[in-house]
Amino acid sequence: MTISVSWTLSAFATEPDVFGTARSVSRHQAVYDDASGTLSCSLGRLPAKLSLEQVVERILCHDPRARISWANAKAQAAQVGFNQSAYLPELNGRIGTLGGNHRVEYDESPTRPGNGHRLSNSASLELGWTLMDFGRRGAALRNARQLLIAANATHDATLQSAFVQIAEAYYDALTAQRSLAVSVQITEWAAGNLEATNAKFKAGAVALSDRLQAQTAFTQANLRQIRDRGALRNALGVIALRMGLSPETPLQLVDDLAPLPDTDFVKTVDDLLAQARQEHPAIRAAHARFKAAQATVDENNAAGLPSLALTANLTHVQTQQSALFNGDLHQRDRSIGLQLSIPLFEGFGRTYQIRKAQAHVEASQAALDEVEQQVALALWANYQALTLETRSLRHTHELVEQSRQTLEVVQGRYHAGVGSMNELLNALTAYVSAEEQHIQTLSHWHTSRLRLAASLGGLGFWTL
Secondary structure (H helix, E strand, O other), X not given: OEEEEEEEHHHHOXXXXXXXXXXXXXXXXXXXXXXXXXXXXXXXXXXXXXXXXXXXXXXXXOOHHHHHXXXXXXXXXXXXXXXXXXXXXXXXXXXXXXXXXXXXXXOOOOOOOEEEEEEEEEEEEEXXXXXXXXXXXXXXXXXXXXXXXXXXXXXXXXXXXXXXHHHHHHHHHHHXXXXXXXXXXXXXXXXXXXXXXXXXXXXXXXXXXXXXXXXXXXXXXXHHHHHHHHHHHHHHHHHHHHOOOOOOOOOOEOOOOOOOOOOXXXXXXXXXXXXXXHXXXXXXXXXXXXXXXXXXXXXXXXXXXXXXXXXXXXXXXXXXXXXXXXXXXXXXXXXXXXXXXXXXXXXXXXXXXXXXXXXXXXXXXXXXXXXXXXXXXXXXXXXXXXXXXXXXXXXXXXXXXXXXXXXXXXXXXXXXXXXXXHHHHHHHHHHHHHHHHHHHHHHHHHHHHHHHHHHHOOOOHHHO
């Protein structure tokens, strides 16, 4: 019967993060528990009115993609710690028990057979410490650190993508809110026109056709209001669901759909491209993966070189045995030495591993070039979109004011008995169209601004 137990000294370690790798994980997530380093969704009660920042915080807290990318970054940080541990010695302990019965027989001898038993207890400590490996551990550590940079950058890119989608949902709700406010105002005007037309019809001042046209305009205004109210309800329901709430949860938004005071803040395209190459997380991630692939080549090259290790052993064996084996035995062994390992032949496997790693370097370089091109194309498109919407803002605002004034003048003329119903309905239609254009331009301007910030790699709470 043999019983053996092995353990390592690290099994009794109490420090969960000896190398402090958890501190190297990106902390751009909106909500963290600083004590445990885990996500915390304790954001308190739902406020009466939600700002964009509060919506982003609550949605990010429930965004599965953000949690996945953050968990991947933590896993890669642990891999860095694992590679750092290769520089430390390994201490292993073993305890064993070996027992058995033995029978000794003698051929062609008058000596009687002998029976005996033996019970051996052993304990040993073994130390192994790699002193030199020609850069293999260093290359593996560089690989892990570059992949951690890539994981952090990927996490940042995931957050920025989520920021854009959340902001678009928020501005969709603001757009619906602004459209509903305009619809309510138009319904009030249509109701006033209908009331004035009814009074004129009863007095015989207008024909029945004017009264019917006024009724039609009022019905269309009510229909528009119903649709805009439904659009707002849908947009708020989407936000509630992404915050982990019921879509029936009543929500109110703090902001209104209005441009920032200063719209002249965009740099030249060349400056923006230079900034994106330095800051965009997708480019940083691709560049880090390229560096990691280069480190893998160095690691495979170093794996084919000799390594030198310090070894030490301390063993104590106590054997209890019968007189047949000359009584009990105590044995102590101590040893220390240097062990040189020289890879001589591995069936050409190392050669193909190096070729594979070199091919990954080429692929990583191509992937980096592709990401840079995609970022440049997205930056150019978002730059052009924001420039267009910025120029359109002033013109659509002027169009709204002009159509409003026209509508007020035509209403006054009609109530005074000078204008016609067709003229009034045309002015009302022009005003509705101007408001729709202005609202859409405002919505596109806000989303274009955030998309440009995302394409620069600088989107965050500071840009909201």
